[in-house]
Structure formats: C-alpha cells, structure tokens
Amino acid sequence: MKNTYWKKNIRYITILLSLWFIVSFGCGILFVDQLNTIQIGGFKLGFWFAQQGSIFGFVAIIFTYIYLMNKLDQTQNN
Amino acid sequence: MELQYWIWIAVGLSFSLYIGIAIWSRAGSTKEFYVAGGGVHPIANGMATAADWMSAASFISMAGIISFSGYDGSVYLMGWTGGYVLLALLLAPYLRKFGKFTVPDFIGDRYYSNTARSVAVFCALIVSFTYIAGQMRGVGVVFSRYLEVDIVTGVLIGMGIVLFYAVLGGMKGITYTQVAQYCVLIFAFMVPAIYISFLVTGNVIPQLGFGGTDAEGVFLLDKLDGLHKELGFHEYTSGSKSMFDVFCITMALMVGTAGLPHVIVRFFTVKKVSDARKSAGWALLFIAILYTTAPAIAVFSRTNLIETVSNQPYEQMPEWFDKWETTGLLGFTDKNEDGLIQYTADTTTNELTVDADIMVLANPEIAQLPNWVIALLAAGALAAALSTAAGLLLVISSAVSHDLLKKMVMPKISEKGELIAARLAATGAVCLAGYFGINPPGFVAATVALAFGLAASSFFPAILLGIFSKRINKEGAISGMLVGVTLMLFYMLKFKFGWFGGGTKADWWFGISPEGFGTIAMIANFLVTLIISSKTPAPSKDIQELVANIRKP
Secondary structure (H helix, E strand, C coil): CCCHHHHHHHHHHHHHHHHHHHHHHHHHHHHHHHHHHEEECEHHHHHHHHHHHHHHHHHHHHHHHHHHHHHHHHHHCC | CHHHHHHHHHHHHHHHHHHHHHCCCCCCHHHHHHHHCEEECCCHHHHHHHHHHCCCHHHHHHHHHHHHHHHHHHHHHHHHHHHHHHHHHHHHHHHHHHHHCCCHHHHHHHCCCCCHHHHHHHHHHHHHHHHHHHHHHHHHHHHHHHHCCHHHHHHHCCCCHHHHHHHHHHHHHHHHHHHHHHHHHHHHHHHHHHHHHHHHHCCCCHHHHHCCCCCCCEEEEHHHHHHHHCCCCCCCCCCHHHHHHHHHHHHHHHHHHHCCEEECCCHEEEEHHHHHHHHHHHHHHHHHHHHHEEEEEEHHHHHHHHHCCCCEEHHCCCCHHHHHHHHHCCECCCCCCEEECCCCCEEEEEEECEECCCHHHHHHCCCCCCCCHHHHHHHHHHHHHHHHHHHHHHHHHHHHHHHHHHHHHHCCCCCCHHHHHHHHHHHHHHHHHHHHHHHCCHHHHHHHHHHHHHHHHHHHHHHHHHHHCCCHHHHHHHHHHHHHHHHHHHHHHHHCCCCCCCCCCCCCCCCCCCCCCCHHHHHHHHHHHHHHHHCCCCCCHHHHHHHHHHCCC
C-alpha cells in the first residue's frame, strides 16, 4: 500500500516535471526560434512562452500537483 | 498635496503597520521564533513567501533590466519562478514532514554527521550574507531618493525597523509583517502598471496590453522590434546571448531558488504536509502577478522612452527628464552638438545613458500619474527590501543559535537561553548587514546573482538525493557539497574577481557565464555524491527508516 502511494507520486512528479521542462526550456529556449515564426496577436509565440506562458504554466503545474496529491492522500486515509 | 508629504504619509503609515504587527506577534518560544509556531495558514504563508522572495531588485530593477535586454531578460522571469515547481514537487512537502527548524537541521540529521551540518551552516551563511547586504543597500537607496535623507540615515532607519520586528517576533513577527508587505508592494507595483497599460494600449490588463496595439493600430512588440533595428540594437524579441548560456543561467536560477535557505524555511511554518504544497502554489501565484507584469512594463516604458527622446531636441524634454538627470540615473552629452538626443547602440555616437532602475521609478512621472502613486511606489520598494532582509536575517540567526550553538557547541542550552541567543544573533546580523549596506564592498552587486549558483551547487543535490534515495550516505553528500561549492567559488572568483589568473569571456568553460555556471557545479555535485556513495557503505537502518517516514503523507 505504502509502495503504491510512493510509486504514484513519482509518476505524477515525472509527468509534471516533463511539462515544466517543455514550457520553459523547450518552448522558451530550445525551440524559441522555430516558435517565433508563429505570431498570435501581438506576440511571437516563442517570446510569449519565455516571458509569460512559462510562468502561467508553472502555476498550473503546481496546482495540478496539489489536486492530484490531495486525491491520492484521501485514498490513503480510506 | 505636495509629493514629499504624500511620501512621508505612505512610508509612515506602512511602517507603523509593521511595528503594530510586530508588537502583536511577539515570539515566546524557540518554535515560534524559528518557524512561527508551525501553524501559518497556507495562503498567508504564500504571501509571506512571495514578499520574502521578491527583493528590492525584483521590485525596482527587474523590469528595467528586461527593458534593456529584451528576450535575454527572460532568464530572470523563468529562472526566478520555475524554481517553485521544483520546491513544490521535490522539496517542500518532505522537508515539512521532516519537521525540524532549519535546512542544516535536515542535512545534519539525514547525513548523520556534524561535518555535514557544519558544511550546510557555512553554505547558508555565505548565501544569506551576500544577499542581505544588497537588500540593506536597497533600503538606503530608496530612502535617499524619495525622502531626501542621506544613504547612511536611510540604512539606519531600515535597520531599526527590521531589528524591531525580527528580534521581537522572530519568524512569527516576520511572517505577518511579510503578509502586510506583500499587499503594500503588489498594490504599489500594479497601480502604475495598469495606468500605463491603459495609456499606451487602451487595455487595463498589462499582460494583455503587452501583446496589444498602440493608438495607430500597430502591435507594440512589432513596433519596438522596428525601433530597435533602426537604432542598431538587437531585435527586442530575440536575444544576443548563446542558447546554451541562456539554458544554463535559467537552470542555475531555478535550482538556486529551490535551494535558497530563506525560501525553504518558509515551508517549515505551515501546519501539515499538504499545506506545504498548497503554500508553494499560492506563493508562485502571488509572485506570478508581479513577474508577468514586469515584462509588460518593460515594453511600455521602453517604447515610451525611445519615442520621447530619440532625435528630439534636448530643450523640449519634459520635466521628469531634468529631475532624473540630476540624480545621475539619466545622462545626456551632446556629442555632435546638434541639440538633438541621439540614442543608439553604437557607443561612439550614443548620447544618452539610462540606468535600468529608472524604468520603474520614473514610470509614474513619465505617464503623468498623480503624486500619491509615486508615494505608493516608495512604500512598495521599501516593503520589498525590508521583507527580504528580514527573511534572510532569520536564516542567519537560526544558523548561529540553533545549528551551531544548540546542535553542536552547547547541546544542553535551555529553551530560554537559546531564544536569547537567537535574538542576539539576529541583532548581530542586522548590524553587520547595515555595515555592509553603508560601506558596500564591491562584490555585493556581483555576488547577489551568484548566490543562486552557490545555493544550486551546494544544497539542492544534497536535499533532493536525501529524500529520493535511501542509499546516499554522508561520505557522498559531504564530498558532493564541498566539490560543488568549491567549483562554483573558484569559477566565480576567477571570472568575476580576476583571481587564479582571471580570464575574459573568451576563456569561459564551454562558453558558460559565471551566472550560469551553477548548473555545471550542480551536475558535478550530483556525480560526486552518487559515485562516492556507491563506493562507501549504505547508511544505517535508522536513517533509511527516517527517509521512508518523510515520504509518507
């Protein structure tokens, strides 16, 4: 039982950290030039990710983790 | 009403609020002094963390730095927010579960060694001192600029206030004043930002105005790229640094953020493990409000500046131009004597020098906002500097009274004695920080950014592996921390201060700047820790059980 809790936690962390890497290092740095060819509104997409999108992404990632872990904690208690 | 009165009112009111809170939240025990009794609500802790985190530099300088570096400034935006993801997912919940008072506490217990504890104390002190001197300086600068007192008096007033609530209330006092300080600073930052966004783009939300259009229907960012090209600067939305260096700096800042002791310790103050996760989420949300607004301000004020000054006659400059010229933050030399201001990337023909700080400080005047907004900005900048200084002070005082005295030198010291020692240590730290604020050593400005590299290369691997591996032992962790910190210090001293033969940009290893080198030093720390641990005996059953226990919810 304890083991599945930890394994699930590790899986959530792995998935969410991959997202963390993609929105910042991926979209904002490594592929910024490719994404900059796409323009949405006044923003070049790569630039937007580097200065806005990554930060929104980080907030979303943490709140997702909070939600997932609260659910997981509850199954532990039952 | 005159500006000076407004400023005295704003600063006076906010200071009396902080003092009031301090009296209300005196600390009666070491638990209250170190971790505010451990019962802080996650949203309150989120606000306190945000204020703790956002220093005078975030408040005053960041928007300006981005404004001058364009895309390159993204390293700060991503680097100083992304670390909270690491904190929430990898560190904060487990450190809260561990349930002690300080970061060296965890390192010392997990690696069952006072050597490990001493290394951690040493790292915590280095990181915190380099950081706090810059904050006291910030307090002095704000006072001298807005209240027309000299910097020394400014620093002394700031020291007095921090001393009062940090010494009296410890973490408890600091936490609740930081909550108030967050409210002051975010309000002060957002009011002018909203005003200016509306003025420039007609949109009241700066994050949207950022991608909006000006009065003629041209996208602001396209216009700025065009202006930059005309004047010979690199395009605003693309960078001048190498991609690899941008990657390394961002990583070093993120990991460094997650490894800073004054940030980590905030998560010891909540009631339970799930609250530690929650408050990391709230903290990032509160920080994101400022951090997503700053790049928008950067663009508004950059466009404003270029349009107001470029190729315009010097005689017709608005009033704020003269005012900031007298402070030295703005400078004009008419090199070709045509009476016009030539602002270009070419240093031989450029006639205008602009300090980055002006982008936030002069914004209300450039946008012709009422005087009370300027007064608010002064109170906000002071709140940002004081809140960070107080958080750092607590780390320094607890490192001395708890980690050194109680855990190593005098284990039999009474609760009351430890509390007195903590207060004395805090007083000593304030005085030392004040001294450095008045006589700033040349290295302060250079090392604040490097504090992140030091935190990344020392604490982060030791804490992370301590939680996620049962196999890592003291031999591995101690040698890893020592290798990481030594490597980082060596690189920093070599390329920032010219020791060990010095070197220029061309000599950088793999083209990595000292700011980004924390990433490499951290990887070295990880490798050394893993290799040495695998060659030496595993930690005892008790330690493995301790690790298993902190993983349980």
